[in-house]
Amino acid sequence: MPPPPPAPSPEATAPRRPRKPDFTPGRPVNAYSADELLSVVRWLDADGTTRTEDELLRAAMKEMGFSRLGPRIKEALGAAVSAARD
Numbered sequence: 001m002p003p004p005p006p007a008p009s010p011e012a013t014a015p016r017r018p019r020k021p022d023f024t025p026g027r028p029v030n031a032y033s034a035d036e037l038l039s040v041v042r043w044l045d046a047d048g049t050t051r052t053e054d055e056l057l058r059a060a061m062k063e064m065g066f067s068r069l070g071p072r073i074k075e076a077l078g079a080a081v082s083a084a085r086d
Helices: 034-045 053-064 071-085
Strands: none
Touching: 034 053, 034 071, 053 071
């Protein structure tokens, strides 16, 4: 009788993170579509790190190349975070 196959590695059994969205960081927030912002937030949220909504917003802000959290950025990314978590 042949030996049993080896157990899969943790990487093989863990859900795969989606591919990083294609976007150009550093543009004004209103240059991104709602779908682009949502895809970045969902990509960040799928990395396995537990984050509050505020932490996710700030992670997205950093990934998008924003250095300050102004009202337009907060509104746009906040909407993307809310949509991703619904």
